[in-house]
Amino acid sequence: MQNKKRIIVGISGASGAILGIEVLRALQKNDNVETHLVISTLAEKTIFHETDLSLNEIQDLADYSYPINELGATIASGSFETVGMVIVPCSMKTLAGVASGYSDNLLLRAADVCLKERRKLVIVPRETPYNGIHLRNLSFLHDQGVVILPAMMTFYHKPKSVQDMINQLTGKILSQFQIPFSDYSSWNGMDNDHNE
Ligand SMILES: Cc1cc2nc3c(=O)[nH]c(=O)nc-3n(C[C@H](O)[C@H](O)[C@H](O)COP(=O)(O)O)c2cc1C
Numbered sequence: 001m002q003n004k005k006r007i008i009v010g011i012s013g014a015s016g017a018i019l020g021i022e023v024l025r026a027l028q029k030n031d032n033v034e035t036h037l038v039i040s041t042l043a044e045k046t047i048f049h050e051t052d053l054s055l056n057e058i059q060d061l062a063d064y065s066y067p068i069n070e071l072g073a074t075i076a077s078g079s080f081e082t083v084g085m086v087i088v089p090c091s092m093k094t095l096a097g098v099a100s101g102y103s104d105n106l107l108l109r110a111a112d113v114c115l116k117e118r119r120k121l122v123i124v125p126r127e128t129p130y131n132g133i134h135l136r137n138l139s140f141l142h143d144q145g146v147v148i149l150p151a152m153m154t155f156y157h158k159p160k161s162v163q164d165m166i167n168q169l170t171g172k173i174l175s176q177f178q179i180p181f182s183d184y185s186s187w188n189g190m191d192n193d194h195n196e
Pocket of ligand 1: 012016040045093
């Protein structure tokens with residue numbers, strides 16, 4: 001295994017493309033990490049709809065980037081060692097694809113590889129409300145060892161902006177891979193509230 005932590009970042013077509021982008025930005029600042037990015041076809045639409053960034057600008061945030069249909073890419077094989085993958089945001093369609101093992105694109109295949117190699121897979125689902133199928137898929141994947149880390153709002157760090165909330169989520173995702181993130185506030189206990 002090489003020295004840098006190789007992490008696969010999948011951005012699927014749920015709302016909240018910015019969540020995946022901010023994870024890439026945070027990882028880009030870390031010299032000990034090497035990122036491998038795959039963006040789904042529908043995510044290209046949410047990126048266009050929800051952000052002012054071009055696809056190229058987002059791909060430039062990663063060390064390596066792959067087309068969604070490139071099923072011969074390195075990350076499609078278990079022999080390419082990584083510390084795992086995060087899918088952020090994860091659509092309910094991609095969730096279903098992972099849960100059923102239906103790997104008809106590179107994002108799904110990379111997730112399938114993480115599962116078969118028993119590597120860390122973090123899924124950041126973005127949908128509300130959930131239906132029974134979503135909940136069944138989330139529960140099933142949890143039982144397969146997947147970390148289900150929903151894009152939830154957080155308040156205990158007293159956010160003053162959406163960016164503060166995104167940073168908190170980013171920090172939670174990175175901590176799953178033991179990667180520090182300076183803009184993340186971990187809970188220090190209620191008694192410390194008045195000492196700030
Ligand atoms: C603007 C926009 C927002 C969407 N938001 C969500 C969402 O929050 N969650 C979700 O599961 N699907 C959402 N969808 C639907 C997915 O994009 C759709 O199910 C698609 O097939 C997902 O494909 P993918 O998982 O390969 O990216 C959204 C679609 C569009 C166009």
